[in-house]
Amino acid sequence: MEGFNVTTLIVLFTCVTSYYAEENDAFKRKWLHNAYLVNHRREYYRWLTSGFVHSGYVHLAFNMITLYSFGRVMEYAILTPLFANPTVAGLVFLGFYVVAIVASDLPSYFKYKDNHLYNSLGASGGVSAVVMAVILFFPGLPLNLMFIPIDIPGFIFAILYLFYSAYMAQNSADHINHNAHLFGSLVGIAFAILIYPAVIFRFIDELGKFLWS
Numbered sequence: 001m002e003g004f005n006v007t008t009l010i011v012l013f014t015c016v017t018s019y020y021a022e023e024n025d026a027f028k029r030k031w032l033h034n035a036y037l038v039n040h041r042r043e044y045y046r047w048l049t050s051g052f053v054h055s056g057y058v059h060l061a062f063n064m065i066t067l068y069s070f071g072r073v074m075e076y077a078i079l080t081p082l083f084a085n086p087t088v089a090g091l092v093f094l095g096f097y098v099v100a101i102v103a104s105d106l107p108s109y110f111k112y113k114d115n116h117l118y119n120s121l122g123a124s125g126g127v128s129a130v131v132m133a134v135i136l137f138f139p140g141l142p143l144n145l146m147f148i149p150i151d152i153p154g155f156i157f158a159i160l161y162l163f164y165s166a167y168m169a170q171n172s173a174d175h176i177n178h179n180a181h182l183f184g185s186l187v188g189i190a191f192a193i194l195i196y197p198a199v200i201f202r203f204i205d206e207l208g209k210f211l212w213s
Contacts, residue, residue, distance in 0.1 A: 006090035007071030010097060011064045014052050014123060018060045021053040028053050032121040033105050039113035047109070051101035051123045063123045070130045071097075078137050082196060096191050100129035104184035107169075108177055120177040125184030128165075132158060132188035137196075139203055140210035155207060161185065 021028035033050035037043045054060040071093065079089035104125020112118035135141060135154035142151035165182035192199050 005072065005075055005086075006094050007068060007075055010071070010094070011068050014054075014064060014067075015060065017052040018054045022057070028121070032119050033108070034116070034119050035109045035112040036114060036116040036118065038109055047102040047105045048098065050105060050121045051126055053121045054123070055121060059122055063127050067123065067127045067130060070127075070134045073134050073138075074130055078134070079195075092195075096133075097126045097130065100184050100187045100191075101126040103187045104129070104180040107179040107183050111179070120180065122177070122180075124177070125180035125187075128161075128181045128184035129188030129191065132161075132185040133192040136189055136192040136199055136203055139207045153210060155203075155210075158185075 017031070021031060031046065031049040031053045033046045034043075038046050054063065075086075075089055075093050079092055080086050083089045083092060101123065105120070108118070108120055135158045139153065139155035139158075141154040143154055143157050144151050162182065162185055165178050165185065168176070168178040169182050196202075
């Protein structure tokens with residue numbers, strides 16, 4: 001059953017809902033995060049549903065490939081050993097992912113809750129949380145990024161990503177929800193520490209071994 005897990009279910013469900021949203025604009029508008037409608041019509045469900053629709057197939061593919069790669073690592077290499085039960089690990093992963101999607105929308109909600117023109121969508125907040133949690137456990141994990149021709153250690157990516165997201169959240173006008181990336185990442189770090197507080201020492205130890213090997 002290793003090939004069919006909660007990560008796979010999330011990816012499949014997101015692909016189906018995102019495809020349907022691309023073919024049905026009314027459905028997409030109903031599911032995306034419009035902070036004004038959440039605030040004035042109490043449509044809180046948008047904090048969650050916005051994570052299951054995307055702005056085109058490239059956006060969807062990038063998020064789902066990343067989620068599939070890192071989600072399986074988190075389920076099998078982190079959560080299953082910690083909870084000694086694949087089913088419990090899968091449920092914990094699902095809960096974590098859902099919370100990360102919702103939490104990553106909250107900063108933009110408070111910033112734009114009276115702006116009826118603001119919309120955001122995509123799984124990037126939840127995906128960022130998963131990636132950061134994995135990197136905290138495996139800081140030396142080599143990452144191959146499309147725009148960088150060589151592998152880079154996970155901890156370097158994490159540092160660059162956090163600084164970039166924080167900077168762009170304050171200075172960008174590119175219509176990308178960098179706040180979701182930033183706060184999703186912070187949720188992932190907090191979750192890793194919550195489920196295994198010793199991960200901080202593990203991170204330092206693994207980082208030391210990588211740097212001095």
